Amino acid sequence: MSQELPRALSRGDLVALVSPASWSSEEWIETSTAVLECWGLRVRCGVHADDRLGYLAGRDEDRLADLNAAIRDPEVRAVITLRGGCGSSRLLAGVDVDALAKDPKPLVGYSDITALHRLWHMAGVPSLHGAVAGEHAEIVRDILYGGTPAPVRADPTQFGAELTTGGRAVGKLFGGNLEMLARSVGVLDFDMRGHVLLLEINKLAGLGNVDRALTQLLMSGALDGVVGVALGWLTGFEDYEDRGWTILDVLRDRLGTLDVPLLAGLPFGHDSNPRVAPLNVPCTLDADDGILTLAAALR
Template sequence: MLAPASWSDDGWIERSVAQLESWGFQVRLGAHARDRRGYLAGRDEDRLADLNSAIRDPEVRAIVCLRGGCGSFRVLHGIDIQALRRDPKPLVGFSDITALHRVWHSIGVPSLHGAVAGAHAKTVRDLLLGHVPHVVRAIPTQFGAELTRPGTASGPLFGGNLELLARTVGVLDFDLQGHVLLLEASKAAGLGMIDRAMTQLIMSGALDGITGIALGCLEGFDDYEDRGWTIIDVLRDRFDLLGVPVLAGLPLGHLADPITVPLSVDCGLDLERRELTCSPAATKDPPDAPGTRTSA
């Protein structure tokens, strides 16, 4: 387990390690996973060293991030891409970890958008073992579910935190032609940031040719309004420009019990049944039995 972004307290680290071990995995904690430097989990060079060490270690079969927060963006250009190509292994995380998912996606290595937490934590275990992903059903009462738009959509699934996706425009190659876009957002960004992020992605051409949108949690925006508009108004206005089907209300992102889904794999949006279905996240050498592989 690694801390490539912000730090976690000791209690969270111990609970996360215990969760993985309860599934039969052997766990290695990054050398700097307990470091602290302001809101970061230590110095940039140390967090990057932990990440590259896990990528280069043939015994490590998955890289699980302790949390998001802030800091992943700082290490993007130092990641050992060639080592990851030689020995592809999934990355697990969400929120700020979206920046790292962008690197995995850029070279065609599947990763997992989610966390080892909550009532659905076991979905991480199932996906790491190569099981067929759970069908994710939208929750009609979840805030934002009314943004669902009819139609059908399929293609590789990729995305994550809206702001982090926009920040990587111009930093990493960005081509989502034929993809289904996964989005989730946190109120920490505010409506203006949501608007700017969506507009940047659209105006940069990054979203040209997407086939649909899978919309997860809009955390903290339930009662938030800015001069008569809510996040529903902002997203509806931006989604109108894209003109693609939208499946909203998915239990993905900043939730107490998020469901984990694989990225960079084929998926389908069934708007009539309100379901997201994904293919397995196949890597070169997925764990085939608990206790036989190491998760870092």
């Protein structure tokens, strides 16, 4: 779906804080609100943003209501998720994608929020894989205010950087958490043709789970037409081995079947301070020079 870029935010604009997955502490809600207000934005918390039901931020219907209220409100110019965890996938069938396509606005979040990034991708709307608090928060602010992200350089000293091949790929960037991408197969339409695939892999997923997720994406055809792979840090896997194989063996075996340029050692990862990656925007992956160049996500 072709879509005009969302309008860049201006001081005084309203943003919505929502909890579509697991619940956050009151302290984190206050911290996120304070950061956004320091950026000159007005903040509205979802009615159910601090609800709790087991590991979920309240009932599915209430989390969905908050998300759709933010999407449908023309005054809201960005949707900020408070945390990932678990639960975003439960909402997929009810999200008002038509309203999002008519009034595009960016989504900010990562981890479990990858499920919702898929919907933004389907609507043709850019989103930000990252968080508004943490050491990279200023990058989020700059992107939301219409800035073009600085080129991201891979670290050749990072574990896993040796997976880098050579070559250059141009296309739109899309991806996120590997497990969540795989679990959306069969739930949402998945078309990655002409895209550079961004992958961040959680250490909680052992080698077998990484293998299963990549195999599902490959065998389902979800990765047909991918033109390049941008691989984040493999934090936690450094000393992990399973019957003679490491994460590097699994990734070589599975991603190697794509036969496309791969750039590893990029500072995207599954931790509390992920580097921000705008999704569904044009990018250039240069595996020879070790640089990922990204276009602006808002106009």
